[in-house]
Structures are given as C-alpha cells and as structure tokens.
Amino acid sequence: MDSKKTAEFVKREWTESVIPSLMDFVRIPNVSPAFDETWDTNGLQMQAFDLVTKWAEAQNLNNCKIELLKDAARTPLLVMEIEAHDSEKVCMLYAHIDKQPPMGVWMEGLGPYEPAVKEGKLYGRGAVDDGYGFYCAITSIKAIQAQGLPCPRIVMLFEGCEESGSRDLPYYMDKLSDRIGTPDLICCLDAGCGNYEQLWMTTSLRGCVAVNLTAQMLMEGAHSGTSSGIVPSSFRICRELLSRLEDEKTGLVVPEEFHVEVPLSRVKQVSAAAEILGETVVRQFSFVEGGHPVAKDAPVSEHILARTWRPALSVIGCDGLPPTRVAGNVMLPFTKLKLSMRLPPTLDAPQAMQRLERILTSDPPQGARITLEPVATGNGWHAPLEEEWLNEAVHTASLTYFDKPCAHMGEGGSIPFMGMLLDMFPKAQFLVTGAAGPGSNMHAPNEFLHIDYSARLAMCVAQVVATLATKKPGEAASKDAAAVDAGDRKSFLESFQQSGGKLFFVGCDCGTAGCVIFDQGKEMVCRPVKQLKTGGAVVK
16 A cells, blocks of 8 residues: 555545534534434434435445435444455444533533534544544545555444444344455444554453432431431432442442453553553543542553553432522432443453442441432453454554554443454454544543544554455464354344343453463463564564
C-alpha cells in the first residue's frame, strides 16, 4: 500500500466529506432505546440511519451491496457487503449509530446536538461514540479500492442499540449468519486510545452488572421532627448496604469474589502504557482543586489497572429524594439507588450478579425492606493473542501514520457485542480500537472527536485490512490456536444467551513461561511453549 497516497486520500475525504456529514449526524438526537421510550415512533433513529445510508451509497464503493434492515419492534441495522478482490480473506467491521443522552450541562457555546469545530476537535453527541466509526470503516475500505489493491470480502455492521446492550444485534446476526460467514479479522471501532499520538489496540474490556437497589422503612413519609431518632433513615440504610461492597474511605471494592488475578502479560503491557502516558492517565479528568485519584500516591500503572482490571462501584441514579429547592422536613419512606458495578474482564458476570444480590439483600439492616432489581448483566472481554501478521501490521501502520509504534491497553468500559463475537469466532483475530482518548468525554457533556487522530486511525485500519488481504493460509498463524470444527459453532442467538457469563474464553497470551490459556478467568500454561524470537534467536 502506498502510504503517501493513502494519507492524502483519507485527509481529503475527511475534510471534504466525512466531517461535514458527521456534523449533520450530530444534529440528530437519536438517543438509544434505553433512554428514549418513544424511539420506535419518533422517527429519530430512522432519520440517523437514512443519513448514513445515503452517505454510504454516495461513496460508490466497488461491488458493494447496501441494505438497511428494520424489522418490527427492532432497532435498525445497516449492512454493507463488498465482494473480495484478489483475496480469500473475510473482514468484519463494526460501529454503532445510536447515542447516549446529553447527560448534563455542556460548556458555553457547545450543545449535544449543535456540532462545533474548535481547535481541531468536533464537539457533539455521537461524534466519537460512535458516529466517526461508521465513516472510518467505509473510508478505510474506499482507500484500499482507490489504489486497486487486493481487499478481503468485507462485511460491515452498523447497529442502533449498542448503548442499550446490543439487544437486537444477535437477532440480526442470526438472520444474516450465512451472509456474514467466518471472519478472519474483526475490527471494532468503538473503543478508546491512550493518547492521540499513536495507534492503540484494546486488549480487554470490563464486564458490568447494573441493579436498582431500594431500601424502604415506612409506608409513607413522616414529619422528621417527630420520626427522626425513632425511624431509621432509608438513606442511611443504603449507605450501610453500600459499605458491604465498597470501602467508603478507600473507594475499593471489598468482597474478594469480585476480583481476579491479572495476567502477567497484561501487567507488563500496562507498565509499558504507563511509561508512554505518564500523568495523563489522571490529568485527563477535571478534578476540583485539591481533588485527587482514589489511590492518591499510586504509580501510574496501578491507576491503569484500577480502570481496566479491578472492580469498581458507581452510584449512577437516585429516586426518592426531592430536589433541594422543594425538600421539606420529611422522613422519606424509601431511597432507591441505581448501581453500576464494573467487573474484571474475565469474571463471570451472572455469578457476580448473584453474589451482589446475596450481599445486598441478606440480613437487612434494622428490618428494612430491601429489594434488588437487576437491570443489566454483561461479561467482559479479553483479547486472544495477536497472530504475528497482525502484530506486525498494527506496528507498521502506527509507525507509518503516527511515527510511533502501536501501544496496548485494556479499556474500563464494556462492549457487550465483543464477548459474543469471541465465542462465535474463536479463530478470528481482533482489532479493537477507537478515537475516544483523553478528555473526549463519551457519555458525558462536551463529547468531542479529535479530527486529525480519527483520520490517521482510518489510514491505519486501511493498511491493516490491506495486509490481511494478502495473507496466505496458515502464514504467521499462531501454532497454538485451538482447533474448532465448524459444526461445533453455536448459533448467534445461543451465543448471545450465554454472553452473560457462560462464554468460553480461549486464547493464548504470552507469559514468561510461554503461552497462557484463559478459561473462564483461570490461567494455565499451555504446551508446547510458543516460540519467542529474541534478538534473532529462537527460545523454546
């Protein structure tokens, strides 16, 4: 691939076509179904999908079939299929079109649906999460075709329900299974980056369980002057219950069953990432004056592990408390909290949900009525070992377009879809990456896309996909990959039904003793030991 031509092509497309269309996309408030009860009748989802579909059609990709699906009571799915050109490989690219709600007050001059370009950044809801991913996927393939290079068969999936747990995606994938086939490479463009100076590969994603916790002490409110001192406060009961999960002084999750041992190879990658990022890991967040991280004096590597491999509890919603401007002297009958517990990538999420329910509902403090309503359960994801060709391809691409090598790091968020894909395609390679870097504020006010970085990311994706196209069968493949018969593959629906925790995580991960296999979070050294190249010599 001619890197100069690729860079010139993508920069031109980004300036003349991508950013203007992405700004139009930002203007549409197509909030994900979990946050909009009228999503199926207000027309906003279809408005967004119509916009991106028309843009995709206008790109005139060679041998491309474009289909917008919208089955009854389902969110839309845009499917693009491109015939292979001088290649026997298959590549799947994924991004999502739905958005998070505005979530609070934006800075002056900015708004969630009022796109603005300032200092090389495009501000607006859905710009980086994950509207850019749609344009990145298509532009990368268009760049390959512009040079007449070999290209794998391409399957692109753009869903409308990721922010609501991808609840409709397994249905569509089961329906499209024959058309999807078996990808050799899966590119997910909904992740993040540690900085804006090099390509980043996401090596893991945390799982998540979310619940509504209600503590009720009274059938109705009572005057606080007559009831306080006799009636326990439901808010205090919630505080006591939360202390079972989290040390309020340190912010650390207390029960050991929510922790896992971090693989040695990931610890080493975290150390390397810490050297690259330094204090940016902490400084990217807008602490108040005097505010500091949970672990104030911890090394940077520990901050990274805390957000990628450690469990963490967040209170993300509350009912039962009136606004302060109208609050009176009333002992409130109940307090309801929405809790989000991030889980280590290899922890079984359904089991974690059961433990959470047991911890919070057993032995109710002072006889309170405690109810726990499960909201969401999703496993994390731990990437299989990169084959040699992919490892070389990402480093080459990063050096070419950023002049720095590719870096690796886990992400603290969740992408429910990834666990299902790992289960369905255990022999596939994964390129999970994205443009959500420091300060980009996905899910929060003032979300932005770093324009130059996202363009360079598209160049990198193009080069990696072009490299896949010319890879020969068995070339530079992992010698220790587990053989999986096609007949043993589960259906997409079966896989999704199990994605709450019954997925079988298999993959090699180089440790000091050799390859390591991960099975439901357990670690063991495999045989034969993978050959590692060191200084030209081969160590067995």
